[in-house]
Amino acid sequence: MSALLEIRDLTVGYGWRFPPAVTAVRNVSLTVNAGEIVGVAGESGCGKSTLAFAATGLLDAPGRVVSGSICYDGTEMSTLSREELRRLHLESVSMVFQASMNVLNPVMRIGAQFRDAMAAHGVSSKQEARRRAEEAFDLVKVPRRFLDAYPHQLSGGMRQRAVIALALVMRPKLLVLDEPTTALDVVVERAILQSLDELRHELGFGVIFITHDLSLLVEIADRIAIMYAGRIIEEAPARELYDHPKHPYTIALMGAFPPLQGERQRLSGIPGQPPDMKDLPPGCSYAPRCPHFMPGTCDVIDPPEVVIDERRRVLCHLFQPHESTRV
């Protein structure tokens, strides 16, 4: 069975010239299978949103895919016609943004926004559309009467649920969520994530969950990919990443948030700043901030992608293949 989504060696940039002035995503490879939650974590500006937009074909000019492939169920996205790409949205892959006040059309009732989405995908009967919308609302536990409301009448948490319901109404195989709970308080956040998890088991879709909140991912994701300066610098099953982080950046991130239980620890930040994406230095982008910086290597040669085992890889000079210990 081919993977739901297979991204191979994707490079995405912004700019009018070729090559573009800013490369936001560099040589990223990621695979998502049915029923699994893949988390993508990283600081602001690391390229995770760009990755999401590119992967769902929603990248707006001046952003463009420079090289690499994006395959849905074996079909390369660049070979799709505009109409096929349009149908891909919502039927095969749905994207859910942060439910800001303005993510839904303020002048249309929510039910109408369901209806037009479904009509664009072949469901033309009003009753059928209504039925499906109500079903979707039931799935996310929002009272049905809100279908007749305007977006500003819903609370933030309910709005986010409504957006998720919309994303699921055509039963897509893949859900891409970009910071879906960042603006919500933790209680609401937990409830939504719980619903999401249940739905995932019930309907069997795959999820890409993008956030800067690594602690969140450790709880709900199956696999986590850490992004830094446009690259995936480490990928591992969630638990293993938490217990045995390998990349110095991951280790630093882990040290930056405290566990809820256990002894009190000294928190550490990461000194320095992420690099300027317009002006990337050669070699490893993390080198200037890395405690294990090796002059002559890290600042000159691009770090190799080291496959530690079939589920783990890390982008760092410190590791050799087939070894799980440091050089």
Place this chain on the structure above:
Amino acid sequence: MQYLLKRSGALVVTLWIAITVNYALPRLMPGNPVETMFARYQGKVSPTAIHAMELDFGLNTKTGELGQYVDYLRHLASGNLGVSFSYFPAHVSTLIGETLPWTLGLVGFATILAFLLGTGLGMFAAWRRGSAGWKRGSITDSALVPFGLMLGALPSFWISLILLYFVAFKFGWFPVGGGVATGVGLLTLSGFGSLIHHAALPAITLTLISMGLWILLMRNNMLTVLGEDYVKFARAKGLRDRSVAVHYAARNAVLPIFAQLALALGIVVGGQVFIEIVFSYPGIGFLLLNAVENQDYPLIQGIFLIFTVTLLLANFAADALYVLFDPRVRVGARQ
């Protein structure tokens, strides 16, 4: 509903202020033109007639300032705007009543046309730029903005003169002035045709100069809206471009227009006055010019009042319509 009530209250207050300012204005001017004017009529008209005029104009010096003001308000309430000096003994309200329909017809038609054309073009330009893809910006947008700016910078009287010369005088396609051919009954078919024929050039001119603002306003609104999250999400839902453009972008881009209507109307009113003057179109702007040239203060005051009241009502109507169109105001807060 509450919103409308508040706006109605504001309307009444503003109306009262406008009336008061209108009343006070000529009395504040240096040399008190009002009284100077009456000096002109001494010796030409009988003293009783002068006194009657003074009463009509609220200039009864026996009752003092406040009394005059109250008289003015009373006259206003009964529709009495005084008697014109230059068209004596015609009443100001009669004169306005004769000319206002011409202006309203012209302005109404031209404004609607300018609005439709302007917002259509503005929306189109913004949409083309938003979907520009790999081009730096669309040609439509780059060309339309200076075009809109130019339209807004054209002096209305100049364009009227140019059109009058080339189209009416030289080519003879349209008449050189007036509202309708002389001697033709308005209610006849040929009368109506003559009406349209005479109104065509003024209407075209007025539409041209007011279009510019709509183009720019709508384009800017549209561009702002196109950057909003809900447009992005609409695309993420897989909606067709046309759907997104109309139901998501345009419908939201139109909303701020209601607030910007005041500005647009100001431009239309200004342009229309000059256009009527150049084309000798028998509207209220033309009447204003005559009043000004003849220093006919009651007439000037009456016309100014009409202008102010009409604009106020138009703005109020726009506010009311806004409530209809924006559910955030209409339906209220969270449940």
Place this chain on the structure above:
Amino acid sequence: MNWREFRHNRRAMTGASILGVFVVVALLAPVIVPYSPTAIRFTPNLLPDGAHWLGTTVNGQDIFSEVLWGTRASLFVGFLCASLISLIQLVMGVFAGYVGGLFDTVATAVTNVFLVLPSLPLLIILAAYLQGGSVFVLIAVIVVTGWAWGAKVLRAQAITLRERPFVQAARISGESRWHIVMTHIVPNMLGIIVSNFFGAALFAVLAEAGLEFIGLGNINDVTWGTMLYWAQEGNAIFLGEWVWLLVPGLCLALVGTSLGLLNFAVDEIANPRLRRLA
């Protein structure tokens, strides 16, 4: 306000260039006019020829000289009015918005009164009441009718800025109100203020010309507006003297367009959403 962005903005540079040409003409007019603009010694109603590039008026004046000279009036009135209007807007809009309280309430009430009155009719009526005449009357009348709308816009923006942390910090540290307005608020609203300035100039130039066209200015002055007044009086249309009609108005349109371009471009620079993606 970013000068680099201004220089790279095509519209801004186009507007500035056109305006620049007129400014140069205005400054050099006394030197470059072929004849005195008020001289009436030429054969009237000549069509353009070698001696009179744009022909002559019904009074025997050289049109080309008049056009060159008229630049001075329009630009002078335009910029002076714009400056005065901007000054008033600073007080009635920015300062009022920032300080709030009684001053703001009164200022807003006054602004609203002026907003209610329709500009152009008011302009005409005031000019008429004051018996037109000197250019200073025109300037006064234009300034009085033109400040209100921009003041409202500036006030709204000032209120937004007032809540920003750095402004509140300055307030707590005891700086005087005017000082805060000038050093913190104004620099952060510079885009809108400059854009308003050009908008006001546009209004002033067209308003001045309009009033002169109706004959409410000093009809013996040489300005583009009075040129059109005399063209109308001299029946230029029926005499076929379209050059006399065309050129002064064209100059007005060009100056107006350049001011409009500048207004628009500065607005674009200040508001990132509207910017070109380049």
